[in-house]
Amino acid sequence: MTAENSVLAGTLGERSGTSALPSGRQSVRGLDFGRVFAIGFGMFAISAAWAIYNAYVPLKLKDLALPTMVVGLIMGIDNVCALTIQPLFGILSDSVRTRWGRRLPFAMFIAPICAVALFVVGISQGVAITVLSVVVYAVLMAMWRAPVVALMPDVTPSAQRSKANGIINLMGSIGAVTALVGASLLLKRCGMAAAFAAGAVIIAIAIVALVTMVKEPAEFRRGSCQDVPRVRPWKRFKEAIVPRLHLKSDERRSFVLIMLVIFLYTIGINSLETYFTLYATHDLHIRASSATSALAFYAAGSIVFAVFAGIIAMHIGRKATMSVGLGIAVIAFLPMPWIGSRELIIPAALLFGIVLTLVFVNALPWIAELGGAEHTGTMTAYYYLATSAGAVISPVLFGAIEEWTGEYRWIFLYAAVFFMMALSCMPFIRHGEARQTVSVAG
Numbered sequence: 001m002t003a004e005n006s007v008l009a010g011t012l013g014e015r016s017g018t019s020a021l022p023s024g025r026q027s028v029r030g031l032d033f034g035r036v037f038a039i040g041f042g043m044f045a046i047s048a049a050w051a052i053y054n055a056y057v058p059l060k061l062k063d064l065a066l067p068t069m070v071v072g073l074i075m076g077i078d079n080v081c082a083l084t085i086q087p088l089f090g091i092l093s094d095s096v097r098t099r100w101g102r103r104l105p106f107a108m109f110i111a112p113i114c115a116v117a118l119f120v121v122g123i124s125q126g127v128a129i130t131v132l133s134v135v136v137y138a139v140l141m142a143m144w145r146a147p148v149v150a151l152m153p154d155v156t157p158s159a160q161r162s163k164a165n166g167i168i169n170l171m172g173s174i175g176a177v178t179a180l181v182g183a184s185l186l187l188k189r190c191g192m193a194a195a196f197a198a199g200a201v202i203i204a205i206a207i208v209a210l211v212t213m214v215k216e217p218a219e220f221r222r223g224s225c226q227d228v229p230r231v232r233p234w235k236r237f238k239e240a241i242v243p244r245l246h247l248k249s250d251e252r253r254s255f256v257l258i259m260l261v262i263f264l265y266t267i268g269i270n271s272l273e274t275y276f277t278l279y280a281t282h283d284l285h286i287r288a289s290s291a292t293s294a295l296a297f298y299a300a301g302s303i304v305f306a307v308f309a310g311i312i313a314m315h316i317g318r319k320a321t322m323s324v325g326l327g328i329a330v331i332a333f334l335p336m337p338w339i340g341s342r343e344l345i346i347p348a349a350l351l352f353g354i355v356l357t358l359v360f361v362n363a364l365p366w367i368a369e370l371g372g373a374e375h376t377g378t379m380t381a382y383y384y385l386a387t388s389a390g391a392v393i394s395p396v397l398f399g400a401i402e403e404w405t406g407e408y409r410w411i412f413l414y415a416a417v418f419f420m421m422a423l424s425c426m427p428f429i430r431h432g433e434a435r436q437t438v439s440v441a442g
Contacts, residue, residue: 035155036164038213040171042107042148045206047172048179049118049141051299052199053078054273055180055292056192057121057134062278064127072399074131075274078138079395082388085139090146090381101216103151106144111207114140115200122196146380148210153368153376155217161365162318166310169361173302173353175202180296187289251370254431258367259386261429264422265326265359266390268415271398272352279408284342297346301353309361317433318362323426325358326419333419336412370431 054075061071089106096102117137124130156164179202183195276298280291313321332351340348368379398414 032155033167035214036152036167037171038210039148039151039155040168041206041210041213042151043168043172044175045111045203045210046141046145046148046175047299048175048202048206049114049199051176051179051295052183052195053118053121053137055183055277055295056187056195058274058278059281059288060130060192064130066127068278068402069396069399072274072395072397074134075395076392077135078141079270079388079391081138081142082145082384083392085142086146086384086388087381089143090150090384091378093147093150094376094378097220099221100211102220103147103154104211104214104216106147107207108211110140110144111203114144115203118203119197119200122193122200146384149364149384150376150380151214151216153365153380154220159314161368162310162313162362163307164310165365166307166361169309169357170303170306173299173306173357175206176299177296177303178202180292180299184289184292184296187292251431254429255367255370255382257425257429258370259382261322261422261425262363262367262383262386263390264418264425266387267394267397268329268418268422269356269360270391270394271411271414274395275398275402275408275411279340279411280345283407283409284340284345286342286345294345294349298349298353301350301355302357303353305354305357306361309357312358313362313365318366319426319429319433322359322362322366323423325355326423328355329359330416330419330423333412333416337409340409340412369433 058071058075061074062068066074093102093106096105098105100108114137117133117140121130121133121137124133152164152168153161179199182198186194186198276295277288277291280286280294281288286294309321309325329352332348332355336348364380364383367383368376370379398411401410401414402408
């Protein structure tokens with residue numbers, strides 16, 4: 001165990017007014033459900049915005065007569081931003097101290113502008129304005145996402161993080177379902193611009209709720225915004241791409257493999273997120289509004305199973321839970337190119353939402369475990385480094401496959417192959433499971 005990791009229990013104990021000692025009567029610190037649900041409002045906004053973005057931007061770009069590979073390139077812009085800007089702001093948030101804390105200011109001041117950018121994406125008419133709006137939106141989202149996600153490990157004991165992340169993903173899934181169902185209805189009645197406008201409104205409302213209900217720990221707050229420490233941007237940028245870690249050799253090996261697993265399964269999932277509506281409209285000839293309604297069932301599967309995914313991991317471990325999810329996904333995805341149909345698309349989307357929740361609910365706590373309490377922002381940055389790298393590659397890679405085959409149905413076989421590659425790494429990972437946070441009682 002490294003010095004950073006060894007202080008985790010003590011730091012969390014200090015935050016709850018207790019201390020971690022090796023002897024005496026011990027009890028595990030409980031989960032603050034109110035705070036976790038409040039943080040979930042941030043994920044609610046993020047998931048709602050991305051659900052609308054992933055569902056409708058590809059359709060809008062195809063309506064502008066752009067080739068699939070070009071659509072993939074444009075859809076990958078947000079992932080390029082997430083690969084660079086998002087880790088940078090995750091690490092910067094570790095050093096920030098304001099009267100509101102170190103994470104919340106990013107949501108308070110950037111998210112509202114992001115909502116405006118999403119609205120502009122919806123009302124823009126030409127290719128140039130649309131692409132410019134997408135770039136602005138992607139940059140802004142990358143600036144506040146990692147700090148908000150890092151709030152959860154900041155305020156949650158190690159042993160409770162999978163459960164907490166399950167609740168937060170539940171809130172995110174509710175946000176996605178709300179956005180997709182509402183946007184589908186708006187698309188039928190008012191057009192695509194109204195759907196994007198709804199996403200902008202959801203961001204604004206959810207961020208107000210997050211900032212109103214969440215109070216960061218006192219050690220991360222100061223009395224004035226002028227207390228924010230000075231930083232060197234280029235040095236921070238370098239640290240954002242490859243932050244410094246002090247891990248033993250076996251921990252570093254597990255860290256590299258965890259990063260690889262996250263990278264590989266992200267490539268598979270991203271292809272579905274990017275091209276599902278085009279698969280439904282092009283291959284199955286389903287109306288765009290019905291295709292986005294089917295996506296809502298994918299999010300509904302996450303709602304049904306998000307909390308259970310965290311609870312299961314508490315009993316059998318994060319690695320085992322993620323392995324089960326990937327294994328079931330492989331079995332379910334492999335036959336889909338040949339059996340996919342209008343009748344099957346909704347139950348399949350529901351099943352995929354359930355099994356993939358077992359994977360992504362536990363991924364962030366898994367990698368955050370190696371960083372220790374003082375470096376959750378850094379590990380969150382690494383998490384998004386892996387997911388963003390996969391998401392940068394996937395739209396273009398599958399876009400080339402679609403251009404070659406002329407069909408979108410191969411997204412399922414494509415995803416299954418990368419899930420199998422991720423599964424092959426699992427037996428060699430030895431670290432990342434939860435440690436109990438203990439304190440003396442009485």
